Amino acid sequence: MPPRSRSRLANSMTVKAEAPYLIALNLTERCNLACEHCYLDAKVMKEGAADELDTDELKGVIDEIASVGPEAMIVLTGGEPLLRRDIEELAAHASGLGLMVVIGSNGILLTPERVERLKRAGVAGVGLSVDSLDPDHHDSFRGRRGAWLKTMASIDACKAAGLAFQIHFSVTDDTAHEIDDMIAFARDAGAMVLNVFFMVCTGRAEKYTDISPEKYEAVLRRVAHAARDEERLMVRAKCAPPFQADRNGDRSGLANHLGPRL
Numbered sequence: 001m002p003p004r005s006r007s008r009l010a011n012s013m014t015v016k017a018e019a020p021y022l023i024a025l026n027l028t029e030r031c032n033l034a035c036e037h038c039y040l041d042a043k044v045m046k047e048g049a050a051d052e053l054d055t056d057e058l059k060g061v062i063d064e065i066a067s068v069g070p071e072a073m074i075v076l077t078g079g080e081p082l083l084r085r086d087i088e089e090l091a092a093h094a095s096g097l098g099l100m101v102v103i104g105s106n107g108i109l110l111t112p113e114r115v116e117r118l119k120r121a122g123v124a125g126v127g128l129s130v131d132s133l134d135p136d137h138h139d140s141f142r143g144r145r146g147a148w149l150k151t152m153a154s155i156d157a158c159k160a161a162g163l164a165f166q167i168h169f170s171v172t173d174d175t176a177h178e179i180d181d182m183i184a185f186a187r188d189a190g191a192m193v194l195n196v197f198f199m200v201c202t203g204r205a206e207k208y209t210d211i212s213p214e215k216y217e218a219v220l221r222r223v224a225h226a227a228r229d230e231e232r233l234m235v236r237a238k239c240a241p242p243f244q245a246d247r248n249g250d251r252s253g254l255a256n257h258l259g260p261r262l
């Protein structure tokens, strides 16, 4: 086959992949908490994992991400990403390339000064974990006394600085009954989004058998109602295959599927 025909055939067979619109980059396995449900089994607190990428290597990864998804949202997470001293440098690099930068944090280290530095680095928002409105339960789930109070202080710091934030609620059998209160809390706190996470049973979460089917469905229905009814707060289910949020994040597959039954 002549080269010209070959290249025409190759072009006609090329499948164009869509540009990614959301990419999570796990910057570290280190963490200052010891959550029971950590799917990464994060633990290497001080020394760092031997294979953790350095600043330049991560900038190279971010460059590649920007080249395939120039308008993507990039979530810098971990482990606990705020344990990295170069987090602001990495965020500034990504935002300088035009990416929308979000930090996924447990909220322990987000002081007002840190919030200001992240804003200056072009960070558009942060995701903070609140696993229960009962401080004792949250602390015991997260493996550190006082974690809940520090996360509440982080929320206050974001509000004071005008940095958008979303709340991540990992729902279990023990906390499924909190879903209504958690939606009200996120709304009243001024969160932009409430993400309700279901367990990914790997790492330390391997021992979880996940939430019971009845509670799973009840929580999903409540989330679907809230996704439809909340005016300012976006409510979404994550790691829940039956609940397929559409790409705008404002409708749910469950809501569409169940329709009038909801």
Ligand code: SF4
Pocket (backbone or CB within 6 Å): 030, 031, 032, 033, 034, 035, 037, 038, 039, 040, 041, 042, 078, 079, 080, 106
């Ligand atoms: S805060 Fe996140 S990374 Fe750290 S132990 Fe908990 S789940 Fe794992």
